Amino acid sequence: PVSVTLLATADGPLAHTTRVTLTRGSDRIALENVIAQNFSDVRTWSFAFNLDAPDVWHEEVGAVIRAKLLPQGGHYAARNARYDWLTLNHFADMSAGDTGVTLSNADCYFMQLGNSTPTTLDTTTPRIAPLVGGQVDGPNLGIPSQGGDSRFTQRFALQAHGAFDSAAAMRFALEHQNPLVAHAISGGAAYPPDAFSLLTLSDPNVLLWALKPADDGVAQGVIARVWNLAATAANCTLAAPVAAITAAQRVSHIETPIADAPTVGGALSIALAGNQLQTYALTFGTATAPTATPSSTASPTSTDGTPAPTTPTTTPRAPGCDATATATSTVQATTTTPALAPAITTTPSTTATPKAKVYLPIVRCARATTDAGNNTVNDAQALC
Secondary structure (H helix, E strand, O other), X not given: OOEEEEEEEEOOOOOEEEEEEEEOOOOOEEEEEEEOOOOOOEEEEOEEOOOOOOEEEEEEOOEEEEOOEHHHOOOEOOOOOOOOOEEOOOEEEEEEOOEEEEEEEOOOOEXXXXXXXXXXXXXXXXXXXXXXXXXXXXXXXXXXXXXXOOOEEEEEEEEEEOOOOHHHHHHHHHHHHOOOOOOOOOOOOOOOOOOOOOOEEOOOOEEEEEEEEOOOOHHHOEEEEEEEOOOOOEEEEEEOOOOOEEEEEEEOOOOOEEEXXXXXXXXXXXXXOOOOEEEEEEEEOOOOOOOOOOOOOOOOOOOOOOOOOOOOOOOOOOOOOOOOOOOOEEEOOOOOOOOOOOOEEEOOXXXXXXXXXXXXXXXXXXXXXXXXXXXXXXXXXXXO
């Protein structure tokens, strides 16, 4: 088969189903959780990894940051900060040297790192706990009992890798959360059979972060936002294989003009500082029939092996980032009281030779309580 999905159904600690999907030729483990019960307390999922001295990077709003205090080489202030719930956007990554795991997150907003509290950031416990829901600041703040809702879909994906690579982690998350959609079309010249992209970027560390008509209408151009996910400066070229870029303008993120941008040979030349985001308004010339396959695809492309009329080009990854760990994923429901659901163990049918063995986590619902100071405390320990 192209893929296999295992279904686990549990009545506790919350009624839910978990689907674990493995795809031939892909090292992605996809998890789809559907909770079918209302709840009023604080709940988390738990992903624990067999990693010593873990190093966690995660996406904040417009930045990929290291979850350590500033004196330890991280990005979190050593005082006047809250550490119990960290922002969880597209991904969080936990690594140790040349071994690690990327967690792609499609639906949750916050996570707890290890046994962190409001005043202590735990950077030694190799566990990431995405927040399912609940009033983390007590009964007087937030929306009680999820506003009465009783169905929640929360999706994740896991991928083992070598040394941490910010661009590779983000690309993996985008591929998971924006799956390839195939549809038959007609009219116009045929596109190349192997791959096609409206825009291409010459640097694999620079991602196309947004592409849309200008707010004032497409006659005013197409807006493209790029993000350099490397810590070092980058000089790259943004090109359109089917039509030359005849003019470009650097604009703010709300599309206020800043300055004209240079184009050479129908392509835009971009200079980015490390970790910088830039936005451009592009004007295109007359479209021509596509004749070449782009070497680097700027828009996210799916690599999960899903059958489609065309096969997307795999975006280049840094050396060592394609290593697949021999691993077993276990899905079960548990809490501090006996779990009601049986565990389901799945082993990928196809695994590459691992660079280093990484044990993928036990995924579960965990219950959180509050201490005497009304601080949220996770009273269930992760299984490593």
